[in-house]
Amino acid sequence: MSTLKTTLTGYTGYRGREGHYAFLLHRITGLGTVLFLVIHIIDIALVYLSPKGFLDVVALYQTTLFGIGEIALVFCVFFHGINGLRIAYFDMFKPANWSIETERNSTRITLIATLILWLPATFFMARNILIHNYGLFGG
Amino acid sequence: MEIRLRVFRFQPEKDQRPRYDVFTIETDPTERILDLLEYVRGDVDGSLAFRRSCAHGVCGSDAMRINGRNLLACKVLVKDLGTSEITVEPLLGLRVIKDLIVDMGPFLEHYKSVMPYFINDDIPADGKEFLQSPEQRARFDDTTKCIMCAACTTSCPSFWSNTEYVGPAAIVNAHRFIFDSRDTGAAKRLEVLNEQFGVWRCRTAFNCTEACPREIKITQAIAEVKQVLTSGKLE
Numbered sequence: 001m002s003t004l005k006t007t008l009t010g011y012t013g014y015r016g017r018e019g020h021y022a023f024l025l026h027r028i029t030g031l032g033t034v035l036f037l038v039i040h041i042i043d044i045a046l047v048y049l050s051p052k053g054f055l056d057v058v059a060l061y062q063t064t065l066f067g068i069g070e071i072a073l074v075f076c077v078f079f080h081g082i083n084g085l086r087i088a089y090f091d092m093f094k095p096a097n098w099s100i101e102t103e104r105n106s107t108r109i110t111l112i113a114t115l116i117l118w119l120p121a122t123f124f125m126a127r128n129i130l131i132h133n134y135g136l137f138g139g
Numbered sequence: 140m141e142i143r144l145r146v147f148r149f150q151p152e153k154d155q156r157p158r159y160d161v162f163t164i165e166t167d168p169t170e171r172i173l174d175l176l177e178y179v180r181g182d183v184d185g186s187l188a189f190r191r192s193c194a195h196g197v198c199g200s201d202a203m204r205i206n207g208r209n210l211l212a213c214k215v216l217v218k219d220l221g222t223s224e225i226t227v228e229p230l231l232g233l234r235v236i237k238d239l240i241v242d243m244g245p246f247l248e249h250y251k252s253v254m255p256y257f258i259n260d261d262i263p264a265d266g267k268e269f270l271q272s273p274e275q276r277a278r279f280d281d282t283t284k285c286i287m288c289a290a291c292t293t294s295c296p297s298f299w300s301n302t303e304y305v306g307p308a309a310i311v312n313a314h315r316f317i318f319d320s321r322d323t324g325a326a327k328r329l330e331v332l333n334e335q336f337g338v339w340r341c342r343t344a345f346n347c348t349e350a351c352p353r354e355i356k357i358t359q360a361i362a363e364v365k366q367v368l369t370s371g372k373l374e
């Protein structure tokens with residue numbers, strides 16, 4: 001088996017527990033944020049390179065598709081940040097926290113904390129899309 | 140109860156690609172997966188290849204993926220799996236030699252690379268033995284339990300992506316000597332583990348600790364080695 005195939009077989013087929021999924025989500029959200037950052041550097045650079053183009057990009061960001069993308073981005077940033085702090089804290093200050101009990105619980109808490117921060121943000125962002133793009137709620 | 144055992148079959152010299160053979164077996168819920176494999180090899184298909192030796196979770200020969208998870212076939216009962224559909228596959232990340240047998244070569248090379256033996260050329264103070272307190276002995280007790288089954292290393296996403304990664308098992312065995320108060324080889328081992336494919340490839344995915352049949356706190360041991368590397372001091 002090629003390395004790539006082994007990796008993907010493991011990612012998708014290995015029945016790991018909380019840590020396995022936290023690892024996958026950390027990687028996906030990290031790469032997702034990097035992808036956004038690349039696009040973002042280009043869009044902000046347009047202010048200087050092509051002010052007209054910048055306005056087009058802003059209009060693009062206001063579309064429903066990008067709105068949904070931004071909601072996903074907020075999830076990525078929250079999960080990646082909180083999980084990153086968890087990992088760094090355990091690894092640097094509390095190796096003894098890497099017990100099966102603590103690791104599983106801390107992963108669940110990370111997910112819950114992410115949702116607590118993300119859901120209200122999602123509410124406001126989704127409401128904005130509905131107001132501005134669909135004229136709902138008196139928009 | 141009746142179970143359906145799906146077994147990964149592959150003979151690289153003959154087969155284009157792997158296949159799965161299905162065996163329907165009447166068995167007790169208290170049978171071990173190893174018993175099922177023994178039955179298949181003994182009574183149904185003598186060409187099935189797998190490793191086993193002690194059959195009691197001591198030798199580490201029969202680690203394999205059972206329903207997607209690394210386990211010792213001799214330590215898992217049918218009822219532990221909670222299903223009558225059982226799939227058995229070889230460890231991931233090592234070359235398949237035949238069926239469930241993988242090439243342990245790269246795994247053992249990583250083990251050797253951390254110098255997994257006692258290093259101390261000094262003469263003991265009493266001329267006979269190096270003394271150690273119970274506390275000093277307890278410091279590395281957990282990592283003495285490794286049976287080299289490779290369940291941890293082959294459950295690690297970093298190892299799947301690059302088998303040059305030294306892997307959890309080698310780090311566990313390095314930990315066993317690094318934290319041994321009688322040993323003087325820590326610096327040499329830490330040098331190996333500080334390299335590009337050393338401990339820093341660990342992404343704390345925790346599959347290793349979940350997979351260890353000896354319940355070694357592997358991720359903790361790795362984090363302790365990371366701490367020594369960042370702080371520059373033992374303990």
Ligand code: HEM
Binds near residue numbers: 033036040044073077
């Ligand atoms: C959808 C949410 C976001 C919006 C609306 C947004 C908007 C902006 C704006 C308007 C600027 C220009 C600031 C200025 O130069 O005056 C900017 C700069 C920047 N943003 Fe974002 N941003 C967002 C998300 C992010 C995220 C998630 C990251 C990090 C991954 C990020 C990283 C940056 C960086 C590095 C700069 C350049 C620094 C600077 O010019 O001050 N942004 N952003």
Ligand code: HEM
Binds near residue numbers: 029080081
């Ligand atoms: C809130 C601030 C952040 C924290 C606390 C954080 C923390 C971390 C930590 C601890 C890791 C290592 C994970 C491990 O070794 O297991 C990591 C990996 C990573 N981070 Fe972040 N990070 C942050 C922000 C970002 C941002 C803004 C980006 C993207 C621009 C990003 C992209 C990545 C990527 C791509 C990885 C590699 C993932 C992998 O190897 O699986 N991170 N982060």
Ligand code: FES
Binds near residue numbers: 191192214
């Ligand atoms: S056969 Fe020895 S560990 Fe299972």
